[in-house]
Amino acid sequence: MDHERARSLFIEYRDEELAQELRFELEEHLRTCPDCRRDWEAYNETVTGVSALGRVKPPRDFVQKIERKIGRRSAGRFFGARNEFNLSFALVSFVLIVFFLLAYLFIASGREVRVIPRAGGGDTEAGPVTGGDTASGGPRREPSRLEEGGTEPR
Amino acid sequence: MDTLVERRLVRRLKARDPRAFEMLVERYQEPVLNFLYRMIGNRLEAEDLAQEVFIAVFKKIDSFRGEASLQTWIYRIASNDVKNRRKYMGRRPFDTLPPGIGADRAADDDGGSVMSTRPSRPDELLEGYQMERRIQRAIGELEEEQRLILVLRDIQNETYDSIAEITGLALGTVKSRLHRARLALKEKLDIGMR
Numbered sequence: 001m002d003h004e005r006a007r008s009l010f011i012e013y014r015d016e017e018l019a020q021e022l023r024f025e026l027e028e029h030l031r032t033c034p035d036c037r038r039d040w041e042a043y044n045e046t047v048t049g050v051s052a053l054g055r056v057k058p059p060r061d062f063v064q065k066i067e068r069k070i071g072r073r074s075a076g077r078f079f080g081a082r083n084e085f086n087l088s089f090a091l092v093s094f095v096l097i098v099f100f101l102l103a104y105l106f107i108a109s110g111r112e113v114r115v116i117p118r119a120g121g122g123d124t125e126a127g128p129v130t131g132g133d134t135a136s137g138g139p140r141r142e143p144s145r146l147e148e149g150g151t152e153p154r
Numbered sequence: 155m156d157t158l159v160e161r162r163l164v165r166r167l168k169a170r171d172p173r174a175f176e177m178l179v180e181r182y183q184e185p186v187l188n189f190l191y192r193m194i195g196n197r198l199e200a201e202d203l204a205q206e207v208f209i210a211v212f213k214k215i216d217s218f219r220g221e222a223s224l225q226t227w228i229y230r231i232a233s234n235d236v237k238n239r240r241k242y243m244g245r246r247p248f249d250t251l252p253p254g255i256g257a258d259r260a261a262d263d264d265g266g267s268v269m270s271t272r273p274s275r276p277d278e279l280l281e282g283y284q285m286e287r288r289i290q291r292a293i294g295e296l297e298e299e300q301r302l303i304l305v306l307r308d309i310q311n312e313t314y315d316s317i318a319e320i321t322g323l324a325l326g327t328v329k330s331r332l333h334r335a336r337l338a339l340k341e342k343l344d345i346g347m348r
Contacts, residue, residue, distance in 0.1 A: 011333040046340040049289055050308040056191045056200070058183040063176050066208050073209070079172060 001029040006036045010043050155181065160224050167215045179208055182225065185310060186232055192305045193236045194243075195294045203239050207232045222319050229312070229320045233302055240298065292342040300335035307332055 006029045012018045013026055030037045059065075071080035155163075166174035186207055191200035210231050218227055293301055302321065306312040318325050 008333070011329060011336070042340050042344065043336060046336055046343060047308055049285065049343075050293070050304065050339065051311075053192070053286060053289060053309055055184065056188045056197065058187045058204070059201070062183050062187075062201075062205075063179045066179060066205050067172075067175075069205060070209055070212060078170060078212075 001025050003033065003036055006030070006033070007039060010040060013040075014044060014047060155224070161220065164215065164218060164220065164224065167212075175212060178211065178224075182228055183208075185225070186228060189229065189232060189305060189310055190236055192290070192293060192309050193233075193301060194239065195290055199239065199243070203235055204232075207235055210235065223316070226316050226319050229306070229310075229316075233320060236302075237298065288343065289339075292339050295342055296335055296338055300331055300338060303328060303332045304335040304339065308336075 006026055009018060009022065009026050013023065018026065030040055067079040070078050074080070163174055163177060167178060183204065187200060187204045190203050190207070191197055194200050194203065207228065211228055214231070218224070222230075293304065296304065299321070303317060306317045306320065307314070312320070314325055314328055317323075317328050321328065323331070
């Protein structure tokens, strides 16, 4: 086997695709030819070095970055709807929570308002219910009527 | 990927199913990004281009007929895009980013080196880093077609058949160009060591 022929077989030799007879022939040549052996070692080392190069890892938000780009370029037709939905969902949720909170406060405060007669009788005035009003031992005042949650005294 | 699973994924992609697109990106992001980085030698450019490749896949999925595998088809898009990007980048030197940016960022992001076998000692780390830079630079100096075939075969571990499909070259041409690419790279690395 001549040197050129031997070097042309390096690719198949490395891939282990050489027919057995040809492989023996090449190996015999490499044993007896220091130049070709050196060339083979350098060739093999080069391929091994390239194959050992590290893998570059994508960033964690890679998918989201692409989706955002598609969303922008398609004017929200693709990958834009979900964000809009999320935003509107959050907004509607917030408004509903505030609404129910206000409604609850309004109803709760209205239920506890009691109409208390003025000292002079006749007219009445509204005021909050206080726990000490009846328990204080002072002159007892009869409420003339209850506006909510009660009945007229008979 | 299993043929049946791939066919189902393609069907969902054609129906513009967002979850299918996420699955596609998650499945192919690493090989595509790694391929582009080794072709361009610049991490930020590679990342930007990888995004464009997946956008092109999303746009062109209706034209995918399933004659080749999905991965082969994606590589074909990526290799066309990388040629265009290289033209656009013009004669800018290969891998011009200073240390700390580019490939090194992968190490920062993931807490590991970009080298697959991480040396523990600082001198080994430096040696490995320098060797990687030298190989990457030598790859960048190869002719476009040689680089493409070398990266696909020796880094991405693609078969000769799929490389022939990606490049549109005959199998014999793929092998002879790969052989020439390896010899050229060996020469460049020898020159670098002197």
